[in-house]
Amino acid sequence: MAEVLVLAEQTDGAVRKASLELLTLARRLGEPAALVCGPADDATVRVLGTYGATKVYAVEGAELDDYLVLPKVDALVAVVRQSAPAAVLVTSGPEGKEIAARAAVRLDSGIITDAVDVTPADGGPLATQSVFSGAFSAQSQVVRGTPIIAVRPNAVAAQPAPEQPAVVPVMVAFSDAALGARITRRTARTSSGRPDLADARVVVAGGRGMGSAEAFQLVERLADALGGAVGASRAATDLEWCGRGYQIGQTGQTVAPTLYIANGISGAIQHRAGMQGSRVIVAVNKDPKAPIFSVSDFGLVGDVHTVLPALIEEIGKRKSGAGTPAGSGEAP
C-alpha cells in the first residue's frame, strides 16, 4: 500500500489533536506515515503509533524553531522526494497552509485547502470543501504532482488503530534561503488550561452583547462548565475583553466544533463565515432579529447576564444526575 504522509504538529511538546485526525484520514488512503519537525521522543512516537502511523520521519534542527516556516518546507520536500507518498495531509491553519503552499510550488503539485473530508477515489484522493461561506459544497482532486491536502480540524474524529512505528531520522541540510525570516522574540500567551480553539469540540463564544470585560467572564465559566474553548467575536476582541487569538470569523479563526454557543453575538456574515460549519449552533441574544438566529439550531432570546449563570447551574444539575458528559475524553 502506498504511503500517505501526515505533517504532524506539536503544541507544548504534545502532538496536536488535529494531527491525529489526519492519521485517521490517511488510513483511508494508504499507509500512514508521520513527519515530525522536532525531536520524536518516545511519547510522541507512541501517540502517533496509537493513531495508526506505521512510520515516523523525524527531522531535527534548531532552525526549525528559530526560522519561520521555511526549514519545515525543506524538511517536508526532502521527505516527499525520498518516500514518494501517494498524498500529503497537513492541518488547514496558518502554518500548515504556508508550508504546504511553498512545498506545492517546489514539487509542482496541486494543493487543496480547507478540506472537511477526504475519501479515496479513482484518480486520487477526493477532497470535500465547504465554500462560499458554507453555501456550497465542492469536491476536488489534485491532477498534477503529489496531492497536498490541507484538512480542517474536527473534519473527522481521531480513531485509535495501534501500530509500532518505525522511526526514520532524516538529515536535512537547510538551505540559506530557509534562514530568511528569523524569529527573534516569542512571548508565550499564558495557557488557559482550556482546549485550543481550532481543535476544540465545544466552543463558547461571546460578543458585544456581553456588555463588559467582567460579564465576559460568564463566557469563560460556561466554557469551563462544558469543557470547551473560549471564542469571541471581532467586537469583543476590539473591546479587549479577551485576546485577539480568541477571535472567530473571516479575519480570525475558522472553527467547526460539535457545539458552538454564541452569546451576545449578532451574527454578522464575517462572524458566521468563521463558525457556520459547526455541527450544532446555539445562540443567546436579547435581540430577536439578530442574524445569528437564522443559523442557530436552538436560539434563546434573553439577557445573557441572567441566562448564562442559570445555564451553568442547569448544566451542573444535569451532569451530576446524568454522569460523564458526552463532550469529554476522546483523543488525548
Next chain:
Amino acid sequence: MKIVVLVKHVPEATAAWGYAEDFTLDRANVEGRLSELDEYAVEQATVLAEKGLPATITYLTMGPAKAVDGLRKALAMGGDDAVHVQDSSLHGSDALTTSLVLAKAIERIGFDLVLCGMASTDADMSVVPAMVAERLGVPQLTFAANLTVAGSAVTVLREADGETQTVVATLPAVVSVTDQTSEARYPSFKAIMAGKRKPVATWSLADLGVAPGAAGAGAAATAVRGAARRPARQAGTVVVDKGEGAAALADFLVAQKLL
C-alpha cells in the same frame, strides 16, 4: 524602495455567490469590490510612505476587466500607479498559476517589498503570498499584526498558535498583513478623483512571457469534480426566555447528546 501591493477584486460578501458551468466562481453576475483583507495591505503601504519611507507604491492585480475597479479603489487610498494583468487565457487558473503570473509581474515591476492581505475573501486559501514568496525566492512574513521597515530590514509582530512572535527579515521579502494593522482609510472625494488620474498599465500573458497553455483551467493542478448548493442552515427552535430558557437550553443539549 519599491513596494508592490497585491490586490484582488472579489464578489461582495453579501451577494449571492454561485458556480459558473465550468465550476469556476461566477464573477460576471455579482457586484465586486476590492477584497476587504487587501485594504489592510493597501493601507500599510500608504502608512509606510507617510512615515517617511522613500518608496514608490505599485498595486498589482490579476483578473478580468472588472478587476481594474479594485485597483482604482486602492489608488484612491494612496500609491503611485498600478498594473492589471488581464488575459482571457487566465480564466480558471489555480493558485499555482496565479502565483506564477503574479511573481513574473512583480519581477517585471521590480520590488523590495511585496505586501498582501492574509487571504482572499473568495477562495480563502491563504496560499498565494507564500507561493509568490517561493517563486521570487524570498522570505515571507505572514499574518503580520504590525509591520516596520528600517533600512533594509523588515520586522513584524505576528500572533501564532499560543504565542506572539517578533520576526525579522532582510528585504526583499513578502509580507502579508491582518486586520490587526491599522484601519483602512476611507478616501475623500478629492483622493478618489486623484486616483482616477494615476496610471494603470494593462499587461497580457505575452507581456510576461507566459505561454497561454501555462495558464487557465487547462494548466490547473487541481480540478473541481462537482459542486452542489448545501441546504441552507434552517433556523431551528427559537425560545423567548421567561425564566425557563436556561432549563430549555440544557434540555436541548441533553437531547443532542452534547451534555
